[in-house]
Amino acid sequence: MLPISLSITIDRADSRTLPVQLADRIRSAIDDGELQPDSRLPSTRALSVDLGIARAVVEKAYEQLVAEGWLDPRRGSGNYVRRIPRAGRSVAVSPSAQAPPRTPPRISLRPGIPWTPPSASDAWKRAWRDVGSTPPPADYPDSAGTLELRTRVAELLRRARGLHTTPASIVITTGSIHGLDLALGALSVAESIEHVLALENPGYKSAAALATHRGWSVHDVSVDGAGLIVEQLGSAPPRTPAVYVTPSHQYPTGAFMPIGRRRALADWARDNDSMIIEDDYDSEFRYGAAPLPTVAELAPDRTVYLGTVSKTLGAGIRLGWMVAPRSMVDRISATRRAIGDLPSVPVQQAMTSMLRDGEWDRAVRTARRLYRTRDRMVAAALARFGELRGVGAGLHTVLVLDSDAARAVATSCATKGVDVPTLEHSTRSPTARGGIVVGYGSVTDDELDYAISILVEALEAALLS
Template sequence: MPATPRAVPVTLDRTSARPLPLQVADALRRAIADGVLVTGDRLPSTRALAAELQVSRGVAHHAYDQLTAEGWIEGRTGSGTFVAAAIPAVPRTAPAPATTPIEDDGRADLVLRPGIPWTPPRPSAAWRRAWRIAGAEPAPHDYPDPAGPLALRRSVCALLARARGMTVDPGRVVVTTGAVHGLTLALAALRTLGADSKPVLAMEDPGYRVAATAATAVGWGVHDFPVDRGGVVVDALRSAPDSTRAVYVTPSHQYPTGGTLDGGRRAALVAYARDTDTVVIEDDYDSEYRYDVAPLPALAHLDADRVVYLGTIAKTLGAGVRLGWMVLPAQLVEPVLRHRSAVGDFPSTPLCTATTSLLDDGEWDRLVRAARRRYRNRDAVVRDSLSEFGELRGSGAGMHTTLVLAPGRADAVARAAATRGVTVPTIAESARSHPDPGGLVIGYGRLSDVELRTALDVVADELRRHRD
């Protein structure tokens, strides 16, 4: 006969900004960690728990799903839900109390932030092996090659060949700490080659604000040009100032609006670069994630002498690893390396060694396959939850989808969601000089599936409350 369900010590604070499913999960997690509930204890059914707490059954479902995903509880077919046999080893103080309100510092519990990837909860065998290999190497006694170790550059070439269909000579690859670092290196090299006292970088608007800030920090001016549902409006570049020396774009999945630059616009952009003697800097930040069709070839396919290609592992192995690469036109390799040597900017030898192992061991490929499955499902969840409220752009690719709304409505929804513990960025946060097109940017890489559904429920509810 099945064990009698244990009483569960859950108290809800309906004035708290923390969503109810997370309050329930917090309380149960804390009870298990404190030994109030122990391995083998049977929990109430979701129907019974919902009735006891006077919440919807969906709240109980979301809470149980979250704890199951974390390994605290387990379902047994035909028997019910029980405290798991091997609960996670975490500090007892880790979960925030369910009654703690959101702090008045703009922080929210659920953040729909784009650009932060899913990563496995536990280190893989390949990850551990990579750091053992790096740790077994002698301590590097001298400054490394400013381009990065040849072994890693060859591994990057192999990755680009299988992931992007690019045939690249390792002599044109330079290891960086990420896309923005690569951007600043390219701008520094271009500035040494030109006569302009303050060269100009043309940038998408709305676009990646960090890139604009990085450009101004190294002495460049920024000229904004508009984007539409198809990405950059190439014809608008014709009005850029004569001192424009480079164009920064995100053609595979425009940030933040989600547009994908089609073949015609890609050819027009490269033609513009040839006609005006400028360089296109292509940030290919999440092209590995497509869920409908294969990604279009990189701009570098069209003219390797006019395109600087920026890549990163921030969207695969993790943003905190801090490693990327750039593929340079032949004429920019020496200026970039000369600049790095002059300012003492050298890549980390142990990090490069470990990353080489991860690439050669297939860890990047495995992570991309696993993440792609998750993101495909989350992309569909976002569509199902929000498509009734407006046009969705960027679906089928990357780790975020943009919901186009009137600017005032987008701002009102974002503010209201924040009071309920959900932070959702707006397009306005990425706009600079052109009118804000209006919309919400739904990042779905960082949250768990249950957290995403909870956050989307809040956003959808506020969208209904704030009609045009």
């Protein structure tokens, strides 16, 4: 039973879902001091019986509160209230002194922006305390990154992605685009090649912008429900040195490249003396089957593998890694030393601490629980309107639509304060199909519920009326 001072009322006429109502009430009780730190909450079964609701409702509410950092799940013991600073209380003012009402903030369903668990923030603080206990680095750092971090990254890739590599083949970067820049720089020294980067269309516009900035031209390759269409690489210039792909969760369509097509891509690279630049930007988040083998594992001599922490700890940290053939690593390291492009030692030490202490894995597991729930909710709401891509992975789902319908739906949502990107935003040349992209990483549960209700209304008006 709940503490005698705490009562919970479930209102089935309330516009909020039952899990949201329950989570809101417990959250308020913790903030108001009705539930004290280290208090044990009832089991999901006991509370569901007490309130006359389904056990799944209580489980979802608890999962949300655990994900937000309000509750501490203890194996074999239950859920306990975490010690959290009280929310500040505002001072009451007279109506005449109040500021004019603000325009409600817009809700953006832009993909690729993560939610960072509160527990990850705590772990990040602990990691920096570890960093602060060591003397500041006096010498210039290793241009490839510290050996300890590269060793930890090699271990992470082996157990999380089945990618077998060594510290000597790893370079620490500031993120995927930095890794792409380093790879193109290393390839640019060959005078016998065309400076052409084959790129998915729709695809990651920042990758195309980086290639253009480096003086490379971009060759668009279409994608379908299985990712980049390898056969279309035959239309690329004969000496195209590289192709940039996101095979585990194609950005932005969400397609998964199956093993047969991955092998075909590896064969194309070998036959054409080309490199595959594999951006594995959000592979930590799979909610069903385990991820497929990386292309880098299938063709290590022909692949540059890129990873990043931007989808787990946040884009502002600016840390990632690349795995490349040793000849490229040596060339990249020499160039970085020559121009002073050296990775920050303190940031590397903090990341090493998180990997060593298991905090990285805990942060990923916590975020994965939240994203799994949102992934299923979005899929359930949108499945009746057409083909969905990207379900079961990542931080976004795509609903394939006619381009005109996608624009109409996005426009309708925008008038009600919800920004829904279309695939056209990531398209450089005409494609056969369009669609809308539903990113669910950075919004709150209430914002997502509201945004999906607006989106469903717009879809019904555009497709079913």
